[in-house]
Structures are given as structure tokens and as C-alpha cells.
Amino acid sequence: MVRMLWISIWLLYLSAPVTDLVSGGHSLGTRLLGGLGLAAFVAWYLVLVFRTARPMPVRRVLLSLAVLATQAMVLSLTLGREWLVLFVYVAISSGAALPARYARWTVLGTTALLAVTANAVPGGTAYLAGLLIPALMGGFAMVGVRALIRTTIELREARATVAQLAANEERLRMARDLHDLLGHSLSLITLKSELAGRMLPGQPQEAARQVADIEQVSRQALVDVREAVSGYRRPTLPGELAGARTALAAAGVLADLPSPPSDDLPEEVESALAWSLREAVTNVVRHSGAKRCRVTLETRQTLDGPVLELTVTDDGPAGGPSTFGNGLTGLTERLTALGGGLSAGSPGRSGFALTARVPLGSRP
Numbered sequence: 001m002v003r004m005l006w007i008s009i010w011l012l013y014l015s016a017p018v019t020d021l022v023s024g025g026h027s028l029g030t031r032l033l034g035g036l037g038l039a040a041f042v043a044w045y046l047v048l049v050f051r052t053a054r055p056m057p058v059r060r061v062l063l064s065l066a067v068l069a070t071q072a073m074v075l076s077l078t079l080g081r082e083w084l085v086l087f088v089y090v091a092i093s094s095g096a097a098l099p100a101r102y103a104r105w106t107v108l109g110t111t112a113l114l115a116v117t118a119n120a121v122p123g124g125t126a127y128l129a130g131l132l133i134p135a136l137m138g139g140f141a142m143v144g145v146r147a148l149i150r151t152t153i154e155l156r157e158a159r160a161t162v163a164q165l166a167a168n169e170e171r172l173r174m175a176r177d178l179h180d181l182l183g184h185s186l187s188l189i190t191l192k193s194e195l196a197g198r199m200l201p202g203q204p205q206e207a208a209r210q211v212a213d214i215e216q217v218s219r220q221a222l223v224d225v226r227e228a229v230s231g232y233r234r235p236t237l238p239g240e241l242a243g244a245r246t247a248l249a250a251a252g253v254l255a256d257l258p259s260p261p262s263d264d265l266p267e268e269v270e271s272a273l274a275w276s277l278r279e280a281v282t283n284v285v286r287h288s289g290a291k292r293c294r295v296t297l298e299t300r301q302t303l304d305g306p307v308l309e310l311t312v313t314d315d316g317p318a319g320g321p322s323t324f325g326n327g328l329t330g331l332t333e334r335l336t337a338l339g340g341g342l343s344a345g346s347p348g349r350s351g352f353a354l355t356a357r358v359p360l361g362s363r364p
Contacts (some may be wrong), residue, residue, distance in 0.1 A: 013085045014042070017075075020082040034079050041071045041086060048093050048217075061097045065106060068093060069113060076117050081124040084131055087114035089137040095142030104144075107139030141338070176330035178225065180275050183327060184282045186220035188247050189214050191285060195250065213250075235259060235274035237297075244281040248293055251285045253314075256294040265308070269358045272334045273297075273310045276342070276356035279327045280312035288316035288352060306360040307340075313353040331356065 020026075021034050048064050072086035087110055094106035110274050114135055118124035196210035238260040248255040265273075277295065284293050293314045332342045340358040347353045 007328055009043075013088055014038070016082040016085050017079075020080060024080065024082070026079070026279075029050065030079070034075065035077050037071060040087070041068065041075070044071070044091055045089050049096050058098065058102060062106075063101075065090060065094050065097070068108060073113065073117050076121055081118070081121045081127050082126050084114060084118055084121065084124055087111075087117070088131060088135045088138055091139035092142050095139040096146055100143050100147060103139070103143045107143070110139065111135045142227075144284075176275075176334070180278055180325055180332060182221065182225070184243075184247070184278050185217055185224070187282050187286050188217050188250065189221075190251055191247075192217070212344075235271055235278065237265070237270055237274050237277070240274040240277045240281075241295075244277060244295065247281055247285050253284065253290055254292045256292070258295060258297045261297060261308075266360075267337055269360065270306060272331075272338055272340065272358055273308065273356055275334060276310055276331050276354070277312065279331055280354040283327070283352075284312065284314050284316075284356075288314045290314035290316035290351070304359065307357050308360055310356045311353060312355075313347065313351060315351045317350055328354075 017034075017038055021031050021038070026034065044064065045068060048061070048068070055165060068089070068090045072083070072090055072356070075086060076083040091107050091110040091114075094110060095103045098106055112133060115128060118128040118131070192210045192214045196207040196214070199207035199210065241257055241260055245255050245257055280295075281293070284290055293312065296309075296311045298309050298311075300309055328342065328344060335342050335356055335358060338358050340356065342356050344354045345352070
């Protein structure tokens with residue numbers, strides 16, 4: 001309906017040929033042939049303009065425009081100068097149906113053909129001045145409208161793509177959060193369950209204490225998962241340092257942990273380092289077989305500015321080449337988004353070290 005209303009504005013120019021058919025003094029046969037010719041011209045024009053929403057081969061469009069131009073020229077030469085207005089429709093349809101690189105030439109060519117036909121029609125030069133500007137302006141205006149429509153379509157497609165990417169990024173964030181949360185908590189629950197099993201039946205009180213810890217960890221994991229799903233959870237370094245001390249003690253690993261930072265850190269920086277600490281301690285408890293774990297938190301000055309560096313090392317037996325699983329891959333993505341980085345590997349013949357770096361930037 002909107003397109004029909006837009007096209008109807010241009011159809012007002014047909015008043016001149018219609019008036020000529022009604023009161024132009026033509027014979028009945030001429031009126032019938034002229035009416036049929038005008039109806040065929042309008043029908044061909046409407047089909048061409050309405051199909052611009054669908055991609056059409058350029059050759060087919062050029063052939064259609066040639067048919068329209070031929071009809072306009074034949075009707076103008078046979079019926080008179082009032083029919084020269086049909087060339088305006090040819091220019092408009094060429095601007096609406098052809099790409100800009102073709103339309104700028106077809107609009108000019110249609111205008112030139114209008115000028116030539118007007119000189120061949122008796123009294124046509126008197127109408128020429130009033131038709132050249134509508135033909136040129138209407139044709140090039142439709143070129144702009146076509147470009148605007150295509151730009152709008154591309155923007156809608158880009159908006160849909162951005163929405164899809166945002167949804168994928170949110171799913172990736174949820175996957176990282178759930179892995180970090182459940183991996184740490186379930187590892188601790190498994191470890192304490194094994195301890196409770198070994199303590200039974202000889203040490204029922206100690207086993208009961210381990211079961212109580214399991215209940216507490218399970219409840220906290222449930223809370224963490226709910227907060228992560230809601231998108232509000234931001235782990236803190238003091239909380240993760242306390243959790244690391246508990247997890248390492250339960251695994252029988254001697255922990256050497258730093259004090260929490262006294263300065264207020266940006267939320268994104270603290271969250272990334274807290275996730276790094278959790279993942280590193282979880283790997284120490286589950287995979288390292290270490291007896292000692294050392295955590296350091298230092299601020300280093302680099303050429304790019306101050307960098308906060310978290311390092312977790314253990315003295316477990318050296319393994320093979322380090323490969324990044326889901327946890328370390330997720331950490332790398334978090335740190336990279338903040339301009340930082342992650343390195344992990346064996347520093348020597350034994351042990352394993354994980355280092356997370358985050359730039360501090362300009363801090364107050």
C-alpha cells in the first residue's frame with residue numbers, strides 16, 4: 001500500500017494524455033488504440049516498478065526499459081506532444097529498477113531521447129522545458145530511494161547479525177561462568193566426600209565435619225549458579241583467596257597465599273583475576289598431585305603502563321606439553337577482552353605455573 005501511494009503521485013502526470021484522448025479531437029479508432037497503448041504502457045511500468053523488491057537480471061530490466069521507451073516514443077509521435085510525459089515514467093522506472101552504475105546512464109539517455117522526440121513532434125519543444133527537469137530529477141531521485149531501501153535492508157540484516165552475535169556471546173559467558181563455578185565446587189565436594197568416606201567408621205566426628213562442609217559448599221554453589229544465570233555475579237579476590245585456602249587445605253596441599261589487595265580494583269580486573277585464581281586452584285587440587293602451592297599477586301610496571309599479575313605455582317610432577325581446556329580457554333578470552341593475557345606451563349623439570357596479567361590503566 002505504501003508503494004502504491006508513492007507510485008500514485010507520479011501517475012498524476014497521466015492527466016495530460018488522458019485529457020488528450022477525451023477532448024483532443026481524435027477519431028474513435030485512434031482513441032481506442034491510444035487507450036490500449038496507454039494501458040499497456042502503465043501496466044508494463046507498474047510491473048517493472050513493483051518487481052524492484054526482487055533482484056532481476058540487468059538485461060531483463062534493460063529490455064523492459066527499451067519496450068517502455070519505444071511505447072512512449074510511438075505514442076508521442078502518433079498522438080501528439082501531450083504524450084511526451086511518458087518519458088518521465090521511463091526515467092523513473094530506470095532509476096527504480098536498475099543499479100546506480102547503470103541508472104545514471106539510462107536516466108540521461110531517456111532524457112536525451114525525450115529531447116529528440118520533442119523536436120520531432122509538432123509543438124513538442126514548448127513542453128520540453130517542463131519535462132526535462134521532472135525526468136532528470138525523478139530518475140535520479142529514484143536512484144537515491146533505491147539506494148536508501150537497500151541500505152535499510154542491509155542495516156536490518158546487520159542488526160539481526162549483531163543480535164545473534166550478542167546471544168552467542170551471552171551463551172559463551174554463561175558456559176564460562178558455569179564451568180568455573182561448578183568445576184571448582186564439584187571438585188571440592190568430590191574431595192571432601194572421599195575424605196569422609198575414608199574417615200568412616202573410625203572417625204565419625206571428622207566425617208560429620210566433612211559432610212557439613214559438603215553441604216555448605218553445595219549451598220554456596222547453588223547460590224553462585226543462580227547469580228551467574230542472573231548475570232550479577234562478580235567474584236572477588238578476598239573471597240577466592242579464602243576459598244582457595246579451604247580447598248588446598250582439604251586436599252592436603254600446603255598453601256602460601258598473599259593478602260588481599262588493599263587498593264580498590266576495577267570490577268572487571270578483580271573479576272578476571274578472581275576467576276583465574278579459582279581455575280588455577282581447581283587444577284592444582286584435581287590434577288597436579290602437588291604438596292605445595294604458592295600464589296603471588298604483584299603490580300609490575302611495563303612500557304604500556306602498570307599491570308597486575310597473578311601467579312599460581314605448584315611443585316607437582318612435570319607433565320607433558322600444556323594444552324588449554326575449556327577452563328583455560330575461557331580465562332584467556334576474559335583476560336584478552338581486558339587487554340591482558342594468560343600463560344601456563346611447567347617452569348622447570350617439575351611443577352606447573354599459571355600467570356594471569358591484566359592492565360590497570362589509569363587508576364585514581
